Amino acid sequence: MKLTILGCHSATPRINTHPTAQVLEVKGHVFLIDCGEGTQVQLRRYKVKFNRIKHIFISHLHGDHFFGLVGLISTFRLLTRETDLHIYGPKGIKEVITLQMKLADSWTNYKLIFHELESKSSERIYEDDKIEIFTIPLDHRVYTNGFLFKEKPGERKLDPVAAKRANIHTAYFQKLKQGFNVENQEGVIISNETVTVPGPKPKSYAFCSDTQYSEEIVPIIKNATALYHESTFLEKHKDLAPMTKHSTAKEAAQIAQLANVKKLILGHYSTRYDDLSAFKTEAGEIFKKVELAEAGKTFEF
């Protein structure tokens, strides 16, 4: 999985800070997660091919997470896109986008498919043969979801020496990789585990922004390969976190620890902080494998 941060500040866009948007590349997909104002420019800046984006996930309808969406949709049309575009976001997102297109007497020459979300429990919103995507219900001022991107287990790894020794015909090797028991050339059933080992461990990425501290998400994001958790505030402003339904760096680290994730990525910093290093320090006291999101930075895991 490769994650590119396009913007990771809260509030409004400035000359040197960009609101939330990120691109996750996994199994040939290019998923856009959130789309604050100016995201289309950030996509160009970091050379993301517009046409490869087929699914956009919007966590909630605060401006710093979706005011760039309508412009991106319009730009796709100007670029004569023909590929379907799927948009996942809170109920209401279809109305606001289509109203703006109606007022502009505009249209799209590609299919725009809205998947409006309103469930308060985690649900699977996408599946193909390689990955699944689930919502992560978050606790913010408006209806908000994070998203969990989860690879499906891949094929098992065949031990060709063991398979030969067990007298299995090569025609059955693909079935073995798929996990089935097969008959050998004498008609004896060979147990799969005796000739294969598990394939590479499936990876998962959990995006959690915006939310106040909530242990309810822990079972959903348990053991994730990487967790992006918002950390709007430092300890010195921790009183503001519950008031605005945001989290501190320390709280993000607590969630990472409880969920036993492999890596924590912090972001959604309040623009009141010029120096971000304290976010890493404060989180690092609780959870060691922490990194700071930064516009243009990529994470591979």
Place this chain on the structure above:
Amino acid sequence: MKLTILGCHSATPRINTHPTAQVLEVKGHVFLIDCGEGTQVQLRRYKVKFNRIKHIFISHLHGDHFFGLVGLISTFRLLTRETDLHIYGPKGIKEVITLQMKLADSWTNYKLIFHELESKSSERIYEDDKIEIFTIPLDHRVYTNGFLFKEKPGERKLDPVAAKRANIHTAYFQKLKQGFNVENQEGVIISNETVTVPGPKPKSYAFCSDTQYSEEIVPIIKNATALYHESTFLEKHKDLAPMTKHSTAKEAAQIAQLANVKKLILGHYSTRYDDLSAFKTEAGEIFKKVELAEAGKTFEF
């Protein structure tokens, strides 16, 4: 009058081009004209004080002229603005802004006053003791207005020697500047023109974007001190102009000449052109006093 260009390209924002937005400073006002995506960042870049903007004029509801408005309105709230904000634009603009605020469960702590436009004739939409603002109905794919900012005639200039010679008491000097005839100290009525001369000529600025070539605007913008006229295309693409209801540089120059304006400013360039100098050349063949708009450039007139 001081005009600051924040963006002057058509279509969608890119790393080095910005969609339409400009700021006109006149008689203590700071007027924002159009508000494409990213305008709030451009306002910061060119150090325009947010709180001085009390009136925003939106020509039409195509994205490159108004997708930055909702973000700017939200930012004003985050900055704890208390000053009233007046928004002038096509009918529908109120619905789209308020829908987005409703979905974000947001509000403004200042008064947001919409002046929705739907007239097909020029109308006065603002007046105070120093200036008047009129719409300029344009001919584009959707309902579109340009805007004419017009200073009112100032005070007349008093000739103190002539006034003394006419035996007028100084108490009447202010009335003379205001253009009235007054009695002198012998009770004789003195005609205003014999002791005053006209004050500085009132200036006017006409903003015309987007529009196809239309001589109907000429009487409205006649003798303007400066005219910003869109010029999306060069001659080599002139067939595209009527098709998309835009203008060429040459057509902008023809309007400038017919309207006898003092200065023409070109803008709203198609992003297909890297070198903009041909816009000036082509317009200059018809109208000499032509300049190119450019993000960050200011014009004083």
